[in-house]
Amino acid sequence: MAKITPRAQDYSKWYLDIINHAKLADYAPVKGCMVIRPNGYAIWEKMQAALDKMFKETGHVNAYFPMFIPEHFMQKEAEHVEGFAPEVAVVTHGGGKKLDEPLVIRPTSETIIWSMYKNWIQSYRDLPMLINQWANVVRWEMRTRLFLRTTEFLWQEGHTAHATPEEAEEETMKMLNVYATFAEEHMAVPVIKGRKSESEKFAGAVTTYCIEAMMQDTKALQAGTSHNLGQNFSKAFEVTFQDRDGQLKHPHSTSWGVSTRLIGALIMAHSDDKGLILPPRLATVQVVIVPIGRSEEEWNSVCEVADGIRKELAALGVGVKLDDDQKQKPGWKFAEYELLGIPLRMEIGPRDVESKQVMVARRDTGEKASIAMAELSEQIPALLASIQQGIYDKAKAFRDAHIFNASTYDELKAIINADQGWVRAGWNGSAEVEAKIKEETKATIRCIPFEQPENLGTCVYSGEPAKYEVLFAKAY
C-alpha cells in the first residue's frame, strides 16, 4: 500500500507523495516539465467544463492563437517585455534551417492576440470582443514544483476589448467574480478577492485583481488573476476603432487566467494523510461501490444488486463506479479509493442485500451510515452536496482561524516567522516598505482586499497612517 508522509512531518513531501501515489502527475524527461497523468487530467477536465460553461454564460467565445510569437512583438509593450523576456523559450531553427527572426513560445498571448485584433477591430460595432483561449504556455522557471510551478503548463486566457474604460473595468471584475465563484462553489476553496500592489501586478497591466487562497500549511496561493490592461496593448499594437461619435480611439482591454496550478491548490487545500480529498463537483467518480461476498453465489447476487444501484445513480447524473474486480480484497480497495479521494464509498454485502440497505462512508469525515436502498436516489445526491459544503466549511474555518491582525511589526514578524498564518495589517502604500517587509520576512502583500475597514489605523512597518489594510503572507 502507498505510504504517504504525514503533513505534520514534511508538508512538501506529503504533497508530492499524494501526487505520486494517486498518479496525478509525473516528472517529465525535460527539467521543469510535467506529465499530467489521467487521474490528474480528469480533474482538469472537470475544471475546464465548469469554467468554460461560466465563460460562455458571460458571453465569451473560444478561439485559438498560434503559440509562436515573433520576438519583436514582445518588445512593443515596455513593462510586458521587462516582465516576460527573462522567462521565455526561444525557437531558433525550423525545418532544418536557422530562422530569420527567432520565435518566442507564448508565455501569455497579449501580443499575438492584439496583433490580430488590429485586423479585426475597426468600428465600435466590433466591440466588445470577448475571446477566451485554452492553451499551453511556457515560462522558463528555475525552481519548479508539480502543478504549482512548471515550465510548461495548461491554462485559459481571456482577452477582451471594449469601447470604454468603464466596460473594461466591469469585465475585469466580472471575471474575477467568475473565478471566485468557481473556487468556492466547485473547488470548495474559500478565497479573498482583492487588488495586487504595483510591484505584484501583471507586467503590462494597469490594475491586477486576484483571488487568494490559504493552503493547509497556511501559505497563500494566488488562484486566479484578472487584469485591467487599459490601453497599453491597443496602443502598443496601434489598434483603433471608429466610435459612435466618429472619433478614432484605442480600445480598452482586459485579460484573465487560471491554470493547472489550481489542481495543486485543490490538493493542498483539502487532502489529508490518507490521500487526496476531492470535492464532489470536481470528481469524475463521486461514488464507488465496493461489493463484498465470500462464496461465488454471494458475490454474484451482491454484484447484481450493486449494478442495479450503479445504473440508478448513473441515471441521476451521479458519477458512479462499481469495482467488481475479484483480484483485490475490500480492505485494499477502501484504502485505494481513500487515496484517490473518491467522495463517497458504498459497501454492499450479502446481509445488506437481505435487509435492502447499503453502508456508505464519507471520504472527508470518515463518517459511516447505512441507507435504505429505496432512499438512495434521494440520499446520495444530498450526501454529495453535504460533502461539498463540508469541505468548503472546513477550509474556511481553517483559513479564518489562521488570519491574524498585527498592529506592530514585531507582531507581524512573530506570526510570519512561526508560520502561524496570514497577517492582516495596515500599510502606508509605499513600495519601499513592501520591499523591506518582503526582504526581512519573505512575506509579500497578497492583496489589498476589497473589504476595507472603516478605520485604517497605522502602517505596521512605518507607524504612519495606513492607506490600506492588506494581507501579508508567504506564498507559493
Added chain:
Amino acid sequence: MAKITPRAQDYSKWYLDIINHAKLADYAPVKGCMVIRPNGYAIWEKMQAALDKMFKETGHVNAYFPMFIPEHFMQKEAEHVEGFAPEVAVVTHGGGKKLDEPLVIRPTSETIIWSMYKNWIQSYRDLPMLINQWANVVRWEMRTRLFLRTTEFLWQEGHTAHATPEEAEEETMKMLNVYATFAEEHMAVPVIKGRKSESEKFAGAVTTYCIEAMMQDTKALQAGTSHNLGQNFSKAFEVTFQDRDGQLKHPHSTSWGVSTRLIGALIMAHSDDKGLILPPRLATVQVVIVPIGRSEEEWNSVCEVADGIRKELAALGVGVKLDDDQKQKPGWKFAEYELLGIPLRMEIGPRDVESKQVMVARRDTGEKASIAMAELSEQIPALLASIQQGIYDKAKAFRDAHIFNASTYDELKAIINADQGWVRAGWNGSAEVEAKIKEETKATIRCIPFEQPENLGTCVYSGEPAKYEVLFAKAY
C-alpha cells in the same frame, strides 16, 4: 455583402473566401501559422466533444504530455527520426541561456510518451494502457493552406500499449472505425477505409490504416489515421512488462489521430457558392430565428412569439439563436446565415403569428416550407435529421459518381489529368510502380481498400497480375 468566388471559377479561392468571410480562420503573423477564429473554433469544439465521448466509451482516458522532447529521443526509432527530423522546430534557448541539449517541439508524441510508459508499465496488470491527448503539434511546412496544412495545428493523439499483437491490431481497427463513424455520422462525409502502402505509412509504424474522403474538386483528403506500431517504440525505449507466464516482453502499441484539418475537409466537402454548409450535428447554432415586422408593435409581438419558440426548441436540446437585432434587415440576415452555414432558418412575421405557423428554409437545399407552431417540437428535430442525412447522401452520391475503374494506364492518366476523379485499379504491390505513377501523374495510392474484389485482374501500370485493387488520386 461578402463576395465569394464561385467554385467553378477558382476552387482554391472559393475555399479561402469562405474561411475569410465566415470568419473561420486567419493567417497569423508567423508564416505557416493560423489563427482559428471563434466561428471555426466552435466547429472544433463540437468535433472534440463528439470524438472525446467516443474515445471514453471505448475505454480511453485523457492525459497531457509535455510538448518539449529532448532531441536525442527522436533518434531512438530509426524510421521515425527519418520521417520527422526534417520538419521539426527546435528550441535552443530558455530563460536567457543556451540549452545543453536542444528541445524539439512535438511533431507527434510517440517518443515522449514511450519514455514515460517505461516507468508506468511493469506488469501485464498495467496493460492495456489506453491514453489519449488533445494537444497542439508543430511540423515545419513549406506550403501551407488554412486548416489543411499549417505549421502548428491542433489534434488528438491516442497512444496505447497492449500485451499481445492481436490486441494491438484490434485497437488499431477499433479506432479507425471510430473515426469512420465520426466522419460519416457527424461530419456527414463518406469515407473509404483502407491500408496505406509502405511508402505512405506513418514513420515508425508497422501498418497505417486510414479513412479517405473526396472533396468537391474530386481531390482526396486523408481524414484520419490509425497506426499499428508493433514493438517499434517499446523496443526503442526499452519498455518491458512481466507477462502472466513470468516472461519479460515488449508491449505492442498503436497510435491514432485526427486534427483541425477535419474543419478544412468539412468546408470542402459540403459548402457551396453562398458559403459554408454545416451538418446539424456540428453546428452550434442549428436553427436561427429571423423575426420580421415593420411597426414597433408588429416587431414586439413577433419577437415575443419568436422567443417562446426559441425557449421551446432550446429545451429540446436544439441549438437555437433568435436574431432580434433591429439594425440589420431580414435580407441581410438571410445572406449572413447562409454564409455561416446555419442548417435551418426560421422566419416569423405578423401573418405567421396570426396563422400560428412559421416559414423554415433549409440551408442545404434551399427548400422552404411552412410548419404549424404546434408541430415545431416534432418537425424541427426531424428536419435537422433530414438535413444531416441529406448532406451525407449528396456527398456520397458525388463521390460514387467520381470513382472510375481503369484497366489501362492510359485510362488512368486520362482521368487523373482531367481531374475527373479517383481511379480504382489493380496494382502489383511494387513501390517502383507506385513511385512512377506518382511522378508521372501526381496521383498517389490513397489506400488499399479493405473491400477487395474477388478477381483482382492486372496491374494498371505493369500489366502483371495485380496484388491489390487500390485507389489512385491527387490529394490534399
